[in-house]
Amino acid sequence: MNTKTMMMGAALGALMTAGAAVAPAQAQDSIYFANNAYRTGPFSGSGIPIGDGMRDYIAMINARDGGVNGVKIIYEECETGYDTKKSIECYEQAKSKNTVLYSPWSTGATLAAIPRAHIDKIPILSMAYGLSASADGTNFPWVFIPPLTYWDGASGMVRHMANELGGMDKLKGKKLGLIHLDAPFGKEPIPVLENLAKKYGFEVKLYPVAAADMQNQGSLWLSIRRDRPDFLYNQGWGAMNPTAVKEAIKNNFPISKLVGVWWAGGDDDARAGGPEAKGYKSLNFNAAGTNFPVIQDIIKHVVDKGNSLSPKDKVGENLYNRGVYNSMLVVEAIRTAQKLTGKKVITGEDMRRGLESLNVDEARLKEIGMEGFATPTKISCTDHSGHSKMYVAEWDGTKWTKKSDWIEPLKDEVRPLIEAAAKDYAEKNTGWPKRSEACEKSS
Amino acid sequence: MFYREAGQYKSTYSADMAVFPLKQDRIGIAVILLLAFVGVPLIGNDFFTTTVMIPFLVFSLAAIGLNILTGYTGLISLGTAAFMGVGAYACYKMTTLFPGVNIIVLILLSGLFSAAIGVLFGLPSLRIKGFYLAVATLAAQFFLQWAFVRVPWLFNYNASGAIEVPLRTVFGVPVTGATATPETRYFVCLCLVVVLTWFASNIVHGRLGRSWMAVRDMDIAAELMGIKLLNAKLTAFAVSSFFCGVAGAMMIFLWYGGGEAADVFNIRLSFNILFMVIIGGLGSLIGSFFGAAFIASLPTILKFGLPAIGIPLAGATAEHVTFMLVGALIIVFLIVEPHGLARLWQIGKQKLRTWPFPY
């Protein structure tokens, strides 16, 4: 114990107090939006392009339009490393800074935040991830999951199978393998797939991948070789995806029969397989590439000015564009909320109303330079997802291309399941608050 | 000058064996408790309470649990997180099976399940020692974590495998569930930690604790002195796992509030708790608190504190710097004081005793 340690102790003490005093830092004429990101850790490969896309779109709106209706958006990233503990810290920080929206960016973080958000009145936007049941607005007034849920994705996969085989009736006797991360995220599609399997007479085989074995899938692929499934659906994330692509090639599994969920559609995921990965498929709901006015604007206003964290050649990659799409939903929701309330600076509660009335139609997509980039999405009071359309993208060796038409999810199959699951959730969480928020008249 | 034992005479054996024999210590502990019960809720905001204080308490309890095993009995375990998980899942199952029972009782009871599993996985310790045992306890870690995902009964066949924390009240005040305020949760944690620490302190200063320490210092010698190794080691596993189990139940029910529980109790958490024990000081209860503050709270405080005092760090860079800083600090602390922060505390007290005339 000498002076040095004493001083260190004093410095730590000072930090402690500083940590206690994270003060709300909201200017009067701006909207604060906290976004979780994971640029570190085992899932950073997927997290970095998404974070870049989200950041750049907001930066572009601020630079080009001076914000939304003249109100600048203060965008702040909170690093989670895809770790639930850190994401809870990020949630608390976002809350203390009066964020209008919490964007959890991991299914684990979403699950942990859902109960809190209902009390703290902070809307959660989990874009096509998170708890599928939260698409039920009656039980989850504060959670939004546009444009699709994982259950929609699973039904889309079944439809894709049927399209390839030539009709839903051809599904009988086929075998679908599901490679999934052994965590809530990975397990999400199982109930829907099993339900549809019963209905259409195909078989579902599960291939769980423990988080520790993401890059060590040897025996799993041997089982796949033994079972010879007709199609494989990969509900994977992070380092698991490139490994799956490589293993598929290695094990002579026809790569065109391997379809990833939209999160398994990173450019790096497919690139890992080299030229043989050509034909790898992934569900998708946004277009890849830079050939859209909105991406051009981002390049012009953000990337070329050196304000982007992303290298220029990564702009327009699939996951980058997905980040852009997510930020677009945020900005459009803010705009809708401003219109509904007549206020310029909105609060979290206004944001919830905005999200609930969100309606990005074909005309609006064109206005914001996203024609052909995505399909229209409409959220309503009861339907917090929209169950929009998806398509199957194919890796052509260098980039993702649109392989199929827009596929609609089997909404009739999925929706009852969602409502049942939402009711179940509310019952199990005894004391789950009944929805007290009124629906908008327009929706 | 202020911290001296001179003049404080003990007239009974029980007074001599008291946990805090010195008047100054008693005053000190009273001040700390007062600060914890009154000061923190008064000055801290919700952010501070939920992200710094509650995790600190939960980890302290887990670290005390592991310290009983590693610090007092000399058995290294890397399965701590899994034992915490057993507590969490046991508590979850009990809340659904016995919805009427007081949640605090359930949290304490869930420790017993954890203790039972701990004894089971403690059996190899009779034959395996040192780092070999550490790696062997990893079997518990990976097996239990696998079970948390693969045994649907444990999470009530929830489709996504998540745990839901229901609303439970104590005397009409919501303690768990979404409506429980951070202050309430903090108070419950604090009470549990204070009571259990007192309990632990009595165990380790008593007959059982002394037999553990004998086993730690040399098990063969302890055996020759008539201490039953089987009993000593297995009770250490049981008591340690009990504490960890309660900490795990607290973690999910009072801190996380449900969600993806299986992934929370991963190997990293096991390592982190071991490091809390080592950094804090092996075989020291107060060290467990220091260790928890260092390993669990420091990264959080650095991450959110540095920007707050005007060092502009954001996103990934902050994370990298935090990692490097914590790594460097661990090494620095080990070099400065390999016996842990608890030893620094003792040295500090020694200095106080002689201050202001050290010669």
Added chain:
Amino acid sequence: MTDIAARPAPRLFANPWIKAALITAAIVLAAIVGARLDGSGTLYKIVIDPFQQMVSAPDLLAQTIWEGLVSGVLYALIALGFVLIFKASGVFNFAQGIMVVFSALTLVGLYEMGVPAFLAVILTLGVMFLLAVTIERVVLRPLVNQPDIILFMATFGITYFLIGFGESVFGGNPKRMITEQLYLPSGSIDLKILGGLVSLQKIDIAAAIIASIMIAALGLFFQYTRIGRALRAVADSHKAALSVGISLNQIWVIVWFTAGIVALITGIMWGARSDVSFALEIVALKALPVLILGGFTSIPGAIIGGLIIGIGEKMGEFYWGPLIGGGIESWLAYFIALGFLLFRPQGLFGDKIIERI
């Protein structure tokens, strides 16, 4: 001074191997009898069906064993790094996993900056050497003579530091290993044998060959060079080594550097199988059961342990995993190791633990 370990034991069970064999035989016998009597067929699925599968599809069996062999070799490589350091300095080096990632990242990162592949390898080796020197100076030297657990803790500090440092220099996004540039083969050899197809990846074959060469080289290095002799002396006794004039500091730098080389090779091999990213660090945990199985102090132990664990877990996962929901690979290795450990508490080839009073 009584040697407790030399207590007489009952005669039949004197040899732990005989004991193990007898117990195994009893279990197998009971299981087969049980399977005959069991009505529901559960025991049949556990005891008989997997073996029938093995016989009916020998190509898959061969493929499983091959996969096991390859991952065994890779586990052994990571374990080797642990053993080297543990032998010479008694440090249980938790940072070995991150050293694998760090070296591979350095290699790929340098290549991305435009350094030719082989120059990048040399530069990476230079970086690993610098790392070894720094660790020795900053961490090991001030902590000399501390208890094992403190040194173990210090390596965790190194891990944290390297994670932060590596990510801030090279970024966190996964990178492709530069296999072609290093003239490592790709593609596979498909053998049409055993009534099916057994495909052997060329990179896996290369991994096995490189690993064998490296292990042989290390063996020769330890056996026949001056430094190797000094290393063995240090492993036997620090004090005795010091007293005959061996510089501990120098030896430590050398072992940490050697572990760094092993880490680089491991990183290249694992990176070629998937990607170079920080997720690889988790794979290093797989080396721990290998270590306890083989013994912390034995190089042959690491290799044989690796092979047992590799083949054991692949066979277990493939043939028995589906019975209980799959994904058992994550813990099976530990249970295999634990099983061995109950008979030999110091691992298969570890130094016998002799306790005295």
